[in-house]
Amino acid sequence: MSTFSSMHSPSYSHSFICSSSINEKKNQRFVFSSFPRFSVPANAKVFLQCQANSHQNAVLMQDGAMATKVSPVEKETPIEKLKSELLSVTSSNEWDEKAGFDINENESTVSITVVGASGDLAKKKIFPALFALYYEGCLPKHFTVYGYARSKMTDAELRNMVSKTLTCRIDKRENCGEKMEEFLKRCFYHSGQYDSEENFAQLDNKLKEHEGGKVSNRLFYLSIPPNIFIDAVKCASSSASSGNGWTRVIVEKPFGRDSDSSAALTKSLKQYLTEDQIFRIDHYLGKELVENLSVLRFSNLIFEPLWSRQYIRNVQLIFSEDFGTEGRGGYFDHYGIIRDIMQNHLLQILALFAMETPVSLDAEDIRNEKVKVLRSMRPLQLEDVVIGQYKSHSKGGVTYPAYTDDKTVPKDSLTPTFAAAALFIDNARWDGVPFLMKAGKALHNKRAEIRVQFRHVPGNLYNRNFGTDLDQATNELVIRVQPDEAIYLKINNKVPGLGMRLDCSNLNLHYAARYSKEIPDAYERLLLDAIEGERRLFIRSDELDAAWSLFTPVLAELEEKKIMPEYYPYGSRGPVGAHYLAARYNVRWGDLGLDQSA
Ligand SMILES: NC(=O)C1=CN([C@@H]2O[C@H](COP(=O)(O)OP(=O)(O)OC[C@H]3O[C@@H](n4cnc5c(N)ncnc54)[C@H](OP(=O)(O)O)[C@@H]3O)[C@@H](O)[C@H]2O)C=CC1
Ligand SMILES: O=C1O[C@H](COP(=O)(O)O)[C@@H](O)[C@H](O)[C@H]1O
DSSP states (O other), X not given: OOOOEEEOOSSOSSEEEBOSOGGGHHHHHHHHTTSOTTOSOXXXXXEOOBOSGGGTTOEEXXXXXXXXXXXXXXXXXXXXXXXXXXXXXXXXXXXXXXXXXXXXXXXXXXXXXXXXXXXXXXXXXXXXXXXXXXXXXXXXXXXXXXXXXXXXXXXXXXXXXXXXXXXXXXXXXXXXXXXXXHHHHTEEEEEOOTTOHHHHHHHHHHHHHHHTTSEEEEEEEEOSOGGGHHHHHHHHHHHSOOSSSOEEEEEOSOOOSSHHHHHHHHHHHHHXXXXXXEEEEOGGGGSHHHHHHHHHHHSOTTTGGGOSTTTEEEEEEEEEOSSOOTTOHHHHHHHHHIIIIIIIIIHHHHHHHHOOOOSSSSHHHHHHHHHHHHHTBOOOOGGGEEEEEEEOEEETTEEEOOGGGSTTSOTTOOOOSEEEEEEOBOSTTTTTOOEEEXXXXXBSOOEEEEEEEEOOOTTOTTGGGGTTOGGGGSOEEEEEEESSOEEEEEEEEEOXXXXXXXXXXXEEEEHXXXXXXXXXXXXXXXXXXXXXXXXXXXXXXXXXXXXXXXXXXXXXXXXXXXXXXXXXXXTBOOOTHHHHHHHHTTOOOTTSSOSTTO
């Protein structure tokens, strides 16, 4: 696959080859940072050659990004024609919100306001991700970061707080200290209430000072509890929206507790924002291996033909954490593991895994396919769910707390900290294939993975070499999202030697061994996408509705019937009921530690 690269040709002052993959956008940015889009001489020609059919119409945009929704561009398009082409597209609103359409980077600014800047997520993820983007040269030339929260803090105190939370992947890199100093100079703080238009208007004045009359693009990241989302959106949109550029809002989950509350949240958000301005974040979509899922499926001939009920016996989506809800018990008790992990992170992965081939890599095309597959799914049934809650456990002289030992959790709470579920997609491709999900807190390890178990080989000549356990010989594809990212395929092979003994081995793409480059944090990718107006990895409202309608009935039933969770010891593998559920569908969980990489 080619990447964007620049070449010099005798007839054109600059010419370009564009990539068939939008995924390489970040590389493109680097390649092109020295070639601002319209800084080439007016009579220069731009040579656009796109190798993938889907991008025949692509044109090179600022920073090397691509726009695909423009009419065909001739191979040798004079720069002036290209320019007017782009202008006509943006002015007709065909291409949303002038995304990435800063004619001259010197004339525009981006202000990123972290609302809830004093909080856990801001410190743990958002500021480190912004710094990593700055370090990598990915933020626009003119940017300002504002922290906004009720806590009283000076700019210096915010900077001090941010510098202490530098736990990102950059912290041991060359010149990190220097870059950090530069970054901190661009960070400011404004203390205000979330429901005060006056306080947001003060923020607006401060932002204007930094923007210095340039086109102002503004991104608000709502890193606050959900009960104050709407107040903050209302005030930000009425008093601190950009007057001449774009305004976008990243909304953190939870997006409601069920179909009704989610619809109400969407309705309220849409009183103040258009759908195009709302970026609902699911940070699992920003994880490297989740992004790679489509590449694996759609760019390898060997997988797509097998990707159906004909060859796949079951699919498992597994999430486990080796710590409890300590410190977040208050939030968690209101939601539980099904809402916290399954309805969003695991379901999003499932949708990407199971969707049909999208028309293109365009955000709307991908999200259309995700909605279709979600709408083909059967709502989850109570008999297809097992719930659990962790209890205290002592090991090696250490006593680990029970979920209900948290002071913010009611002693008689039935909230599940573990759940296993069997879901089904009633379409031609997946009819009858169980999609098993398992998610839990305070388990024996921290892991997120997708396991695809293929069917047994019919009439296998080597059956007797496997003994009675045919499952051992089943091909399995494992996509380990974290930690230690890997994609491996379990195959059967002969043990070398004169005899005929069979073994099961892994064809292993182990990222750390294959690539020396660090994997960016999910929040880096998603923040950058939001700045660039790229919606592919954000959740559209109809996707959200479809996701909630799968889980809402069972969540209501669990609560109404006060279903007791099965208790499991902190640090264990979770309730045994999960195994019975899988066995009902002839499935054995793949994470039992039998394979070499488990
Ligand atoms: N933390 C995490 O790992 C994750 C969090 N999320 C979501 O991100 C958002 C932020 O999470 P997190 O940082 O943990 O949240 P916090 O509880 O840390 O809250 C963030 C900030 O909001 C303000 N705040 C807290 N409670 C209230 C309240 N009742 N009324 C008004 N203001 C309040 C506080 O700032 P101040 O008092 O200074 O105004 C606080 O620092 C939430 O929606 C959460 O669900 C999503 C995924 C993971
Ligand atoms: O959204 C959430 O995700 C985290 C897990 O995220 P990860 O990137 O560390 O795997 C989870 O701990 C939290 O409960 C949930 O709200």
